[in-house]
Amino acid sequence: MHKMNSKNKTFIDKLRSSGLRPTNQRVEISKFLFNRKKTFHFTVEELKNSMNLKRSKKISTATFYNTVHALKSAGHLKEFSLENNTSYYDTNIKSHHHFFDNGKVIDIKSDKITFHKLPDAPKGKKIKNVEVVIRLENNN
Amino acid sequence: MHKMNSKNKTFIDKLRSSGLRPTNQRVEISKFLFNRKKTFHFTVEELKNSMNLKRSKKISTATFYNTVHALKSAGHLKEFSLENNTSYYDTNIKSHHHFFDNGKVIDIKSDKITFHKLPDAPKGKKIKNVEVVIRLENNN
DNA sequence: ACATACTTTAGAATAATTATAAAGTAGTTA
DNA sequence: TAACTACTTTATAATTATTCTAAAGTATGT
CATH class of the missing domain: 1.10.10.10 (Winged helix-like DNA-binding domain superfamily/Winged helix DNA-binding domain)
Structure with a gap:
């Protein structure tokens, strides 16, 4: 009980x-x-x-x-x-993006990335979601 | 020989x-x-x-x-x-993006996607590359 | 409390990848 | 070209992440 x-x-x-x-x-x-x-x-x-x-x-x-x-x-x-x-x-299910830094993952809030241009989906298809990965490396 | x-x-x-x-x-x-x-x-x-x-x-x-x-x-x-x-x-090593449609991959030329806003890299880091994945689903 | 369908679990099975070590080959040198 | 050495190939074993299986356990409706 x-x-x-x-x-x-x-x-x-x-x-x-x-x-x-x-x-x-x-x-x-x-x-x-x-x-x-x-x-x-x-x-x-x-x-x-x-x-x-x-x-x-x-x-x-x-x-x-x-x-x-x-x-x-x-x-x-x-x-x-x-x-x-x-x-x-990822427990964050809101649409968002990621930094990847040597296997470490950091969230990027959705509104930190906006597009100026995006392609159309192929015929018969539509866009389900757009996911951006920004790969990082060390400075200098 | x-x-x-x-x-x-x-x-x-x-x-x-x-x-x-x-x-x-x-x-x-x-x-x-x-x-x-x-x-x-x-x-x-x-x-x-x-x-x-x-x-x-x-x-x-x-x-x-x-x-x-x-x-x-x-x-x-x-x-x-x-x-x-x-x-x-992918034999295409030029910076580019992908559609993913049920395990099928389609290249998107780099110039088909442009950004209006991108976040800064965290301190001590710089951006190595930016990769966009557009997931597709069937219409209707 | 009963019955039944859903769960848990250990362990086997599978899939993708990496490691091992013996036999083969490329590149260098004499 | 012969010989040498370091790098390769290969079959096979090992590893890693994940899924399957089937027997024992549990949640839920009545």
Whole structure:
């Protein structure tokens, strides 16, 4: 039997709206992801490690993957890729852009980049979204 | 003993400037990649399959990976990632952008996209490049 | 409290990539 | 050109990220 406070509600709603029953594991993952002020960038492996380090009873890899995927499909997480064959996720789902600096990711607010010219979508297609990556290197 | 025509020279130079001895395998890969009019997008697996299909003596996976990596490091290929954990390479190394349409990649010439506003690089950093991805979906 | 469908989990399976080390080849030098 | 050495190729094993499987556990409606 669970005591539910209003804070948990958010996390549970995110799960429910992703078609997931709010099990203990999922609620903890959801809390871990969304109970923070700043945007959080992570890989599933990183998420698993940082959560499981603190826990006596570990959450399984499959559960991390399942939960992250469902949250992403429901639009609660954004997915993106770097050049190292792992998927990164971002708790900031608002349209925005990224700096990439040697594997480190920094968000760029959407309004920091505006376009003067954009191409039309090919026939029969329309633009779903536009994503800008600004790669950085050290000065001098 | 090899007969070398002027056409091969280009491919061999690309290898040499990548720090690679122009072995038969590498020259054939280099030709396959660069002896074409249109930009070529590929994964290493695709490259391997399309080249090896035609050959009686197959080139090994490791050689494809090694060669592609060296060419990429030397700047003869551009690497990019989609959300499926495989690296894509592009023989068009000029700064340009991409449409992504369900895993299919279409080049966008650099001058088709111009910016009205771009953020400054963080302190101590400078912008190496700016890459735009326009994701497409079907109309209606 | 029951039943049932959904979950969790450990471990196997898969896919992309990288590492290993033995056999082969290019480039240099005598 | 013969010989040498360093670089290559290759098959195969290893690794990494991810997905699948099927048995045991749990949430939810009645």
